[in-house]
Structures are given as structure tokens and as C-alpha cells.
Amino acid sequence: MLKRAPLARRPRRAAVALPRLLALWGGALSCISNAAVSLEGEIGRRVDVDRELRRHETSVRPPPGSGIARYDCACVASNQPAEDEHAEAVLPVPSGHWSFFGLFDGHNGGETSKWLADNLTLAVAGALADLYSRLAAATGGTPDPTPAEIQETIRAAFAAVDEHIVHDGLATALALSAAARTEDAARVLAPAHPGEVARLTAAHPGEPLLLQHGRVLGMGVSRAFGDARLKWPRAAQQELRRRGLARGAALPEVRTPPYVHAAPEVVSVPVRAGDFLVLGSDGLWEALTNEEAVGLVGMWRDARAAGGKEGRKGRVRDPVGGHAPHVLPVWASDAPDMTVRYRQWSADKRFSCADENAATMLLRNALGGADRELTSALLTIKSPRTRAYRDDMTAVVVFFDDDDDGA
Template sequence: MRRAALQACRSVRRPVFRKSVRPPISYASLGGRSRNQRTTHQVLQSSMQLRTFTYALVSTAVATGAYYAYRGDSQSPLEANSPVASVSPAGQQTPGYSPSNVYSAAATARQTAEKEAEDAGSKVLVIAQGEVFTGTLPPNAPLSKATDDQGRKVVEMLTPEQATQKLRRNEESWLVGRGKGVVRYDVVQIPSNDPIEDDHAEKIIEVPQSVAFSEDGTNSSDWMFWGVFDGHSGWITSAKLRNSLISFVARELNSTYKSALADPSLQLPSSDSIDKAIKTGFLRLDNEIVNESVQKVLKAQSKRVAAELLAPALAGSCGLLSFYDSNSKLLRVACTGDSRAVLGRRGANGKWTATALSEDQTGGTESEAARLRKEHPGEPDVTRNGRILGGLEPSRAFGDAVYKWSVETQKKIREVYFGRSPPPLLRTPPYVTAEPVITTTKVEPQKGDFVVMATDGLWEMLTNEEVVGLVGQWLEEQAENKNGQSTANSWLKSWFSQQKGLPVDKNGVETDKTGQRAPIRQRQWGVKGTEDERFVVEDKNAATHLVRNALGGKNQDQLCALLTLPSPFSRRYRDDLTVEVIFFGEGENSGSVKLNREASAPHEVKAKL
């Protein structure tokens, strides 16, 4: 049977393989840990760098071939007369063919192969031995998803229309008609993990005059919160933050504001006391997750209780929370971990400037590494390869109890219930803290300021300037009414610029990049082209607009492929994505917050008030 199948497949055109000539990029340069004694080909595979992926992904010379000639299995989902094309990894010999036969046929077969690829049916991705390649499936071939006994998986490629549907599946847009300085915010999530490990939360709290003094004479003010939470080792901790973090912080702020009003010499609490309240909210929640859970488990002596209470402690999550006081017009950004917030502000020249409102907190951030060395003297490996004790990348996080519990506590939990082994280098915990670093910015709603908050999945793909410029480009598109005018964007002003490229002032941004990691995926994917060649405006939701351009923009092959990749393989090429864009302005005062349906997914979304 194997010989018959192989002969049947060889009657079809042999595949044409093209070898990538780009130099390899080491795994360490992409944020991973290097290993010893790698060959060049091993580096390309283990780093999962996308130069070979992009080459195979975007190349028009996609040949047809006999996929199941690899197996010779007549019972396979893809029969011998239903070939799938693929492009071989650089330097890899395909079973069943000799290199001389393959490459000698390449020159004569390329043009025919290109024509056949154009006329073929479905595009597919072939995942084999840690690499991804494009291919085509002839019309009417019976493809869904299939994995053979050598670990090759074939996945039908999303069309551009299907990719757009996936991008917009979880988008939300809210119009804030409270006349308090915020006019709108947009949110989107794109999973890579299954289920997504990111989460987010938003809340607007109407504060009575008995709590907060109102400068405009009204009897209330607004506290507005936006949070994005980047989970790791599971989704449990980020879900805990979604449910609890804003409440913990608001409770502390409430006490602080009340104490200030009780003092006749004060009208508002001091800036330091507000920062302290936010930090206390963060730390109290983390203490509940990490320490109080242990006390409750030991008291209950139940494995079921242990499973429920210890899960958020054993997993982890970064937390990024923005707090806006509508009276003072002050925006405080509290960052625990490596999510990031960036302010976009329009200058007199009509361009936008990008200002980072947070610092990426990892073992590779010099300020964080210095702090850890000071707190743990005599431990040279407190950070190794940019990671805490060589393992965890964020230096601040909720949960991650194995970096916070004592060795004795971890041993007791493992013996009686369950748990993870402590890191081998653990000596003097805790090494990781949930205490945030807070920045304060005076917002200028009259200038149309906006803030982008996102998990690190976005910042791996785009620079601060590109993100701010893309939102500025999106604003111009909406203001110019190119896609139709509606009440949803009536608050926009006409800020249109005729200059090519993104409307961002690259000379006006901060030059100090300490703590701001570069977008490693651009290098990994081999991204090229000018801004006009790369970016596109197709979405009504500003957050979706950012994600579309982060994943490919005008390069629809790359966009479709990255959204097609199944979990967990997709995680090698992109992270979970959660993006929020907050627009400040002087909008209408209807007193309501309503869903902006033209920029939201069609499913029901709960009201925010």
C-alpha cells in the first residue's frame, strides 16, 4: 500500500523548495534564553523567528506537492490524489525526495507552480517540526484539520473577510456622555492562548460631594478606571484582577478622600496620599491572593478548597490600571509588570507626540534589576537572562506565589495539597512584588488627548510612536468622513494632515528609552516597508485598528496567517492581545454611557453604569 500510494503521489508534480538565505537571529536576541551547541538550523527553529515563516508565508512561488507521500497512508484524511503544497524549511530534506531531484526541477517548475497556486482552491498552513509554511489545497479536497503520525498539521487559512471577523469578534466601544473630560473608549481582545490569559475591566464611579470636592459647583464628580491584565501560567489570576482590583483601589481612595474632607485645612488629599491609596489597594489584593489563601487552605484542610483558593496564587498576572479624577483632570497610571500605557497629545504643528506613562518592569529593566540586587545582596542570579531567578520575566506581578512564599510554606503545601516546585535559586523570598509604580499626568481634554493601554503583546509588534501615529491616522480618517459620518464620531474635529506617513512627531518624543523594550516581533518577522506601505485604516474601533496593523496591516497574507495559527502553536509567533484606547475631550453632557454599536461586536455587552 505504501508503495502504491507513493507512486500515485509522484505522478503529481514534485514540490519545489526554496531555501531561505537570511542570516539567523539568536533566540537570546528575541527575548528568550539561549542554549549551547546550536546549529544554524536549530537556532532558526528553536528561536521560532519568523524570517523563514514570513518568506514561506508571503512568497508567491508556492508549489504543489504530495503531502501524504510523506506517510504513504491510504487511509489518511488527505488521500494520495489530494495533494497539499508546502515549502520546506531551510536545509531540511523531505522524505521521499532527493535534494538533487528537487532543486533541479525548481527552475522549470516555478512558473507553472505559481499558476497552479493561483488557480487552486483553499490556502492552508502546514505546521511541521516547529516551522510554519503556506500551501494550497486543490478545489474540493477534503480538508478540515489533520495531524499525521509525524506531527504535521494542516490548517485551512482564513480569508481576509474571516480574519476581519475574528479581529472584531470581541471589540467594544463606549460613548461617555457625562461631560467630565472623557468622550469615548474602545477595547478589543485577540486570543493566542486557549482560553485567553489576558483580561480587562472598566468602571465609572459617580462620587458624591460628601466624598470629593467639585470645582465646577456640581454635586458630584466621576472616578474613571480602566485596567488591562496580562495573565501567565493560566487565566485565573487575571480573572481575579478583573473582578476585584478596581474595587480594592476604589475602597482605599474612598477612605483617603473622606479623611481629607474631614480636615478643614484640606479640600483634596495630597498627591502622595492618593498614590499610597492605590498602592495599598494593589498590595492588599495580592496579599489576599498569595497569603490569606494559604491560611484559609490550612484551616479548611480540604483539597477542593485548596484548588479554588490557591489557583490565583500559583498562576500570575501583570496589572495596569488608569485612574482619572474628572475634577482635577489628573490621570494616574499604576503599573505592575510589563503592560504599557502611552499618551498621545497633538502639538501645534498638527502632529501627535508619544509619551510613555509607564515603564516595562522585567528582570531585564536596569532599574528593576538594581532594585532586586539591593534587596537580595549576595545573590548574583537574582536576575538571569532578563528573568527573575532565570525563570519569570516580569519583576512585579500579582500571584506568582512560588517567587513569594517561603521554602517551608511551599514544602507544606506540596506535601498536603499540591503545588509547583520552588525555583532552584530561591533563597530569600519574596522576589516579586505587586506594588505598582505610579505616574501622574495632567490631561488636556480640550486638545483631544488620548491614552493607549495594552498588554505587552501589542508592544512586541509596534513602537510607542507607531501606536500613537496609528491612532492619529485613525482620528483623521474618521474626521474626514471617508467611511461615512455618524453621531458616534461627531465629537471629532477635523485634524487632517496632508503629509505622508503617520501623523506623529518623531522629533518631539522622549529620547530616554530606559525600560522600554523594542518591538522584537518586527525583527522576528522581517517587517519591511514604509508606513504608507504597511498601515491601513479599515476599522471603526480604534483598538481593533491598532491590532490589525500590529499583525500585518496591508500585508493580508501575514495577517491571515497569524490569525489562522492554532493554539498553542500561535503563542510562538504572537501573544494574547488586549488593547484599550481612551479618548479625552469636551463632549455632550447627557449623563449616560452607551454602547457605540458601529464599533462593537454584535453580541450583547453589559452596560457600564
């Protein structure tokens, strides 16, 4: 009689393998948990919010008689390196003082904005000095240029600077087989108005891709320094690529350049004692409306004026929870809030006016305001991730001369 061979005893091996499997599983879960903690560690770390916001702030009081009581500047980078730049100058001249305030927002790099911060004020001031010198030589007396002459001189200086950036670089590249990098642009402030649309469509008929979603061939502005690909003749761009001096293929939608230019919109605005000027890069305006920025500076100024009269020169305290937008001295209740960042952050706007620097105060309110946890989180995230949550931010606030020592 045949006997069946006994079956191998597997339960014991299974009993031994199961704890090993559980141990491996536990180790894997531990690794995943540690990885999660490591990933969130950057976000979980706390930063010194005040130190980060005030790291690059400045406050300057120009000489008496300049017409400027004080100007404040501050910037917070998102890109590394930052693409924003700013420049200020109060220059003594025989007739008094000339004051220049510039803010330059680069894209695809910051080379052009940095160059403009170093050179544009010098170019404009030099052009104006030449105008006054010519008039003085012609009249033999004190020069008194008309507003039209001043405006045309400023426009010509801007055009000459852009010519140097764009076309001098092209000539050098073609002559010496060396490429000048002018792919980034510092934006020229140009108010949006129907005239820009009419100008572009008249100059470039039959180009359906020209204006889409409020942009010029993908560009968010119609006036800019640099951006040579939208200004160089198409034949020159093709020659640069043939010689291997330009990256990528020519943009097919660039058919009849130039599409953008650097001619500024020059306006004259009467200024009274106590007025102020706010300049900001688009990182600021993604979070604050025009009315909110003006209202915040007005509240900031009023609080310090009241503190000075009451003998309180120290820190101004915010109410618990911060200031709601509707309590600002300037508030557009009927205008829709078109800013995007607070909606992206799923946060309500609650403002703070505690900073001693007006520009820093604006940046704080564009980065969470009275919500310090939100501000800390936004400042903790590092480049390049930070670009998804905020742009480079720069603010300049200029207070025109008055008798209030609290400015």
C-alpha cells in the first residue's frame, strides 16, 4: 500500500515571514513618514517675518527745498536672483532740484532691469541738462523750457536707451558673432487705454494672434525696454539663428516687428504739499488694489501724524484681527476686487499699519497683512516653488513736502 508523502509544513515559515514582512512594512512607512516630514519641514519652519520684510528697506529724507519730504523703499524677492530693481535720485540743479523715481520689473531674467536702474536716470537727467544748456545759450538768460519740450526730451531719452539695448546689441552680434542678451525687459508704465489697441491693430493688420486675452503676442505690456524678439527685423533674427547666436526657432507669430516700444506715457500732474506717490511692481498689484494701496498709505500717515501730536513716536498698534478693507480712508466699495493672490491663498484681507517704513507696510499687506502665519508661510517657501505663490515685490512711496514732521 502506497503512503502519501507528508506535506511540507508551511505554517511555521509563514509565521516567521509575517513578522519580517510587517517589520519591512513598518520600515517603509517610517521612511515615507520621514520623507513627508522632510518635505514639509521647509514649510513648517518659522521665519522672522519682520526681519525678512525689513531686510532691504530704506528711508531717505532729501535736503530741504527739494520738494520731497521723504521716500521709503522696500523689496522682497521671489525669483533668485530677483528681477525687480528700483532707482531714486534727488539732484540739485541751478533752478532747485530734480527728483527721479524709477521701478523696473524684469522678466526672463533681471539683466535689463538692473542695467536700467543704473543708467536710465543718468540718461534722462543728461538729456534734460542738455535741453536747459541749449536754451540758456540761445536766450542768454535763465532757461524756461515748455512742458512740451520737457516731455519730448524724456521720450527721446527713453528711445535712445532702448535703441542702445536692442539695436546696438544686434549690430555687435552680427559684426562680431557675439550675441547680446536682451531677452528680458523692464516694463515701462503705460496706462491701458483703447488708443493702444487701435495703434497696434492699425500697424499690424491681418494678424489674429496679435492681441489675445489682453496681451501682445503673449506679453502683458505693449511698451517695454528690451524684448528684442518683438522688435528686431525678422530677417535679422533668422540670420542670428543661422549663425547659432540665438536660442530656439524664430517665433512664427512675429511677422511684422516691432510690436512693442519704449516710448513712455508722459503726463503732468499738479502736486500739493501732503500728496504722496506709490510705485509698485506687479507682485504688489496681484494682491492689492490701487485704492487699497492709497488707503493704506493714508491710514499709515494719519496714524503717525496723530501719534506725533499726542507725543507717541513709538510703534502704532493694529486692532485685534487687523483692519478690514472697508475701514480704509480710500475704499472703492462698488469696484470688483480683481486681485488674485488672496483668493489663491484662501484668505480674507486684513491689514496692518504697524511698520515704520511705508513701503514695507505695503509689502506686508501684499503678503498676508495681519495674518502673520500666512506671511510666515509665504516667506518660508523657497525659490523656485515660491513663484507659484507670489512674484517679486517692490514698493516705493514718495511723500511730497509739507510741514508735518511725522511724515
